Amino acid sequence: MPHLVIEYSQKLEDSISIPALVSNGQQAMNDTGLFSAGAIKTRAVPFREFVLGKSHEGSSNLFIHAEVRILEGRTSEQKETLSAAIFNYLCEAAPEVPEISVEVRDMQKASYSKRVPF
Numbered sequence: 001m002p003h004l005v006i007e008y009s010q011k012l013e014d015s016i017s018i019p020a021l022v023s024n025g026q027q028a029m030n031d032t033g034l035f036s037a038g039a040i041k042t043r044a045v046p047f048r049e050f051v052l053g054k055s056h057e058g059s060s061n062l063f064i065h066a067e068v069r070i071l072e073g074r075t076s077e078q079k080e081t082l083s084a085a086i087f088n089y090l091c092e093a094a095p096e097v098p099e100i101s102v103e104v105r106d107m108q109k110a111s112y113s114k115r116v117p118f
Helices: 010-014 018-031 076-093
Strands: 003-009 041-047 063-071 099-107
Touching: 003 010, 003 018, 010 041, 018 041, 018 076, 063 076, 076 099
Parallel strands: 003 041, 063 099
Antiparallel strands: 003 063
C-alpha cells in the first residue's frame, strides 16, 4: 500500500539510471521492514520546467524529491526511520545532486480507496 513517488529534474536522465533509481528506492522501502514487499508501489516523475528557489551562480538546477505516502497509524519514529532510509539511499544513488528531499505523508484510511486484483 505505501507509495514512493520520486520526482526529479529531467536532466538527470543523462547521468542516472531512472529504472535503477526506482527499483532501488523500492528496495530501500522494503529494507525498513515496515511494509510487505508486495505492497510497495514506486514510480518516478520527471520535471522539465521548474524553479528551485533563488538561483545560485553555478547551480546545477538538479533535484530529487521523494514523497512517501503511507496509511495513518505509524509512529513518529517509524516515519523518521523511513524518511532517513529513503534520504540516505537517494544521496548515495545521486551524489552529484545538490537538492534532495524526502517527505513522509499520512493518508487517512477513511479517504483512501483501492481496487485490488480479482
